[in-house]
Amino acid sequence: MSETGGVPAVRVDLSGVRRRLDGTQGRTYWKSLEELAQTPEFLEFLHREFPAQASELDDPRGRREFLTLMGASLALAGLTGCTKQPEEKIVPYVQPPEQAVPGKPLFFATAMLDRGYAKGILVESHLGRPTKIEGNPDHPASLGATDISGQAWVLGLYDPDRSQTLTYRGEIRAWTDFMAAMRNALGAQKPRQGVGVRILTESVTSPTLAAQMRELLAELPAAKWHQWEPAAGASAATRQAVGRPASVQYHFDRADVILSLEADFVVDGPASLRHAREYTARRKRPGEQPMNRLYAVESTPTLTGAIADHRLPLRPSEIEGFARAVAGAVGGGSGAPAPSGVTGDWVAAVAKDLKAHGGRSLVIAGDYQSPAVHGLAHEINQFLGNVGQTVVYGAPVEAQPVDTMASLAELAADMKAGRVEVLIVLGGNPAYSAPADLDFAAAMDRVKLRVHLGLYADETAALSHWHIPQAHPLEAWSDARAYDGTATIMQPLIAPLYDSCRTAHEVLAALGSKPDRKGHDIVKDFWRTQLSGDFDARWRRSLHDGVVAGWTPAASGPAASAGADAPVAPRPSAPATAPGTLEIVFRPDPTIGDGRYANLGWLQELPKPITKLTWDNAALLSPATAQQRGVENGDVVELRYRGRTVKAPVWTLPGQPDDTVTVHLGYGRTRAGRVGDGAGFDANRIRTSDAPWSGAGLELSKTGETRALACAQDHWSIDQNAEPRHLIRSVTVEEYAKEPEAIKEMAENPPRDMTLYPNVKYAGHAWGMSIDLNSCVGCSACVVACVAENNIPVVGREQVAKGREMHWIRVDRYFSGAPQHSETVRAHFQPLPCMHCENAPCEQVCPVAATVHSDEGLNDQVYNRCIGTRYCSNNCPYKVRRFNFLLYQDWNTPTLKLQRNPDVSVRSRGVMEKCTYCVQRIEQARITAHNDGRPIRDGEIQTACQSVCPTQAIVFGDINDPGSAVSKLKAEHRDYALLGELNTRPRTTYLAEVKNPNPELAGPAGEGSEHHG
């Protein structure tokens, strides 16, 4: 034993030592003064060195007892070791939050933003954790539905890769440091009216932010406010067409005949949810109400084209000519004779149909079309008397409607010229998303002080001095306006996950005279000036409803001062290019948009509605063009456009116009986060500011490399095999009127008693679902909603490529027509959840009875019992079962745990899972109804896929109740069971597609009548 090893140095009590030495007799040996003094420390040391009860070992009786005790305590230690619970502090609420009942979610109204425009949402909150987003039925742009990005917003909040700290040149700094730096910089600018200050925002509809900007610009009159929205709407084109800044509202519910000029109105744009609802409402109950008719002209396959009655693929340069021809045929001012070829008949037929429905027709030009096309659409609408009927022009909604491309170009020019000293980027990622010719990243280098506010430490943050983590809209106060001007006050659902998060409001306040104000105060103080009467009551009402009732903005600010110009006559822009030269089409990605959602795994893994690609973008070519150029799926080609090149894998897409290559923006991110980095290629690198959406002169050359793309659905060529199977059943209105029974009879319907097992009687509820293929637009929001609701993991690119995606509901896409003739090609969509077969093939073969039937007809999967033989999946003819081949669920990331729905089991490796008809929602409704002492009402249970559906194509309910909505739909002649000939007796059935083609356009493009899925 060392002298003092392990013994803390203590002052030795020498007098004590003396006393003890005095008390002993004979020679006493001691090793240290501590020992001699018998200090407590020494005794403890001794005790530790020689374990307590060690002396017992010498005593036979004591030893036995010792061993007994030790044995028992070891056993007990072992037992507790098996299930060691983490230490938790239980603290009761002193004052529980209002209405917070554990297990019962609360819903709060706020809004999600689509290019700055609000779409109302209700956020489900479990004890303070937002877990799921639903649409706000009271909001005009939502009507209770959301789009795919809205569903993924909640994942965006919890994204572990979100920026978490305020940094200066990469080093962590305090907010006060930032404020000091701003004070210095702006203080220097102030005497010069802020001539070197530029503020770059995204499209802004927020009245509060607009007021703040005005205030700041009043302080610094020479400063400039720029806006950049990579996939901006058509406000600039509308302004030219109408002659003043205006918002356009389309009323599809009033339109009998619709001509879409490359407008993907059912999924794209701030009003898409409403458009989809209104458009499909006119296609429900065919035969009972007159159906509308949609002609879609498009330069790349869109969902609108897929659901149209007639679809005409044109090269981008031909669209304007087509519009001009229609205008001419209808009788508008800037018309021109119809071009030759297939479009000739089209023009005549469309024009005739439009003219026959003056005032009840609608021509809509897409957001990515030139001002000329918008002008022509406006002309036709005006001529037909649609303006004021189906097309309504209102006051602009954006705080400052500008052509954001021009705005960004001006900023880039200023930066290059060294006129910008302070650049403040409030949201957005221009360093990534700016067109290549602006060379924005290089231009940024010339700015002395660069500030970036963003959710991620992205490409722009990397080029900025200051980076401020942005508060996610679900954790901050703000406001926004919908497409029709309705304002929503956005309220936080949770305190910011990271302390240094700030909103644009707070950053702007820091730049101004009242620096340290909280977002809540800024927003509330603004609305105090706006709402008359009892402010507190109106404020609370607005927060509760998710819309600010009875408010119109004061006619002030930059928007109104823009004044009215004369409408610009639509001049011919680009001449149609010769066939054989390639044209390029740029579009925001169907799932991750302009790249802002690149790090959201839900959206990366969501199959793109038409291509069914995941985790990648591609150069989309028509099969004919691909064959002609000698390229196949996955061949990497070099795209050379205006002197810039990018390498892209090829994907052949039936329906794509020949000699036209579509590339999607949003991929090729380098600083998106762990999920988004390295996925796809960056199409911005060949995009230019003068022709942001399409252009001619693309060159394509093979590189010899290949890239295996992760496609969630097999190659399109197999789809010819789908046709005789009658999976998608499609008839025309005339056929349906003539022979309504024909749909059911397309395949055999075995009698109900054709089974060895006794028929089961479902006495109580019998849950069932009806999916209307005539309403489904293929948007895939149901898939993301299901992912969010049911804790479905993201598996990643490699696993999708292997065919192991986990989605419980998928949207099957089939093509009809001849792939080599793009004008004949049509896409069809079929959402496919579990069919909940009454004769479920999966149940019979499970050896351990892990999948069994409930007495209400649900096909239940018991995760705890499942051992994972996968026999059920093999035997499922619908292949809706999903197996956890590996540990797909993230069990570790703390923020992701917050997102999980506490009502749904989180599945681990080795078990099968599948759609449950949202059994947790059924049980919630059952409990509520039971507590209220009443039966469950029809419509009270909304499955996640149903509630998100913009077109109400999915209806769920009790098929034992003849009055339920689902029973009524199943009683329609259109109702059919998918693979019903197998006698699986699915509870999910489909309503057939009914198309309304123009009889004058029958022929190769008159598709509905030709095709029976």
Next chain:
Amino acid sequence: MADHPLPPTPPEKPPLSADVSAAIRGEQPTTVHVPHPEMHALLAPGHDFATVTEKISSIVLQKGTPLWWFAGFAVSFAVMNVLLVSICYLVFKGIGIWGENEPVGWAFDILNFVWWIGIGHAGTLISAILLLLRQEWRTSINRFAEAMTLFAVACAGVYPALHTGRPWLDYWLFPYPNTMGLWPNFRSPLIWDVFAVSTYATVSALFWFVGLIPDFATLRDRTSNRFAQHIYGMLAMGWRGSARHWHNYDTAYLLLAGLATPLVISVHTVVSFDFAVGIVPGWHATIFPPYFVAGAIYAGFAMVLTLAIPLRKLYGLEDFITTKHLENMGKVMLATGLIVAYGYMMEAFGGYYSGNQFEAFMIKNRMLGPYKHFYWALIVCNVISPQFLWIKNVRTSAVGLFICAMFTNVGMWLERFVIIVTSLHRDFLPSSWGMYHPTMWDWSTFIGTIGLFFTLFFLFVRFMPMISIFEMRTIVPAAEVREEQA
């Protein structure tokens, strides 16, 4: 030597071994009964009880183990360890290391399970059915065919146990009283499989072991190694070769043969139910049970030949496993191969004649789809190659038979691939179609089971009599003489 076990009907006086040898040499043709010509073909001339015992037991008891045995064992053992590594990684990581996906939920796992189980069929068939049918030519091949059966079943057993997502819960497949109050789902063919395969494994093991008891006693008596004496002594279970022993033994053996006989039919029938009960086009066919049983016997005999031909060469057992044996096995292969070919034909015909578009597509997809090479290779291996067995020169040539057997081994593997993978990968909804590609771990597990098989087999040929000594002695001409006289 004096107390070594004797055949069931021991001659009252010692066999006239010298006389027999001499007779065959033609020295004293008049004094000895000339053996039946057919019997003659099953055992090379010149053997008596002593030479048979000596020859077979010496393989086990010889002092110097041949170098090739060590080489072969080392390679097999190394490959078996690949299986060990694969299994560890599988349990650690999950089924996802294999290539399965949606829609192909089963691939190499069930494929190889069926392949191995099929191989295992020949053993029981040879032991039980041929015994009951008094096919004496079975005698020299039944022992190692039974061993092969056991080892193949062991290899097969690896798969169903490990192919589940959570293999540690496999015991839920057994009906045992439990606190969950749950039985397995008796409607599921996988449960039938559990019973069929476990019964088969048990009965095969019993049959094999019971057959070994007299031979263990022989080894016990002949070895000079104390340790071996103990081990073989324990395994011999006190066998002394008394008449009562032989009497009980014969009864037991016959009963076991009776028990095992239905298993030959039932196991692969039940295995075929895994598919036939499913509704997948390409699985859901009434022809499956007979077609699978025939396929199994076909595969089993191919594997017996694959093992027998090199073995008889290496150990110089041409005397015991004669050309006659090889030819008979060739004939069985030809017959079962024709049944299998008929099965393929009926599948194709059924696809066309059923008028069912899913069936029709299935067969078209097999022949012309992305896995068409597998289908046509299967036809070459299992339909074309056995046709050479019509030719007597091929049937009686070890090399020719070995080549045919190898084709069959591959062909039967392909058959299961075609049935399982190509049926699953494109079933009802084209939207869910996919492709299956085996991964490195699929291969390593498969190759590893081959290592396990050969490891066990090498141990078997080294430490146990690979040919039944006592049964061989019953076909020694001397024994035949007695029987005919009696």
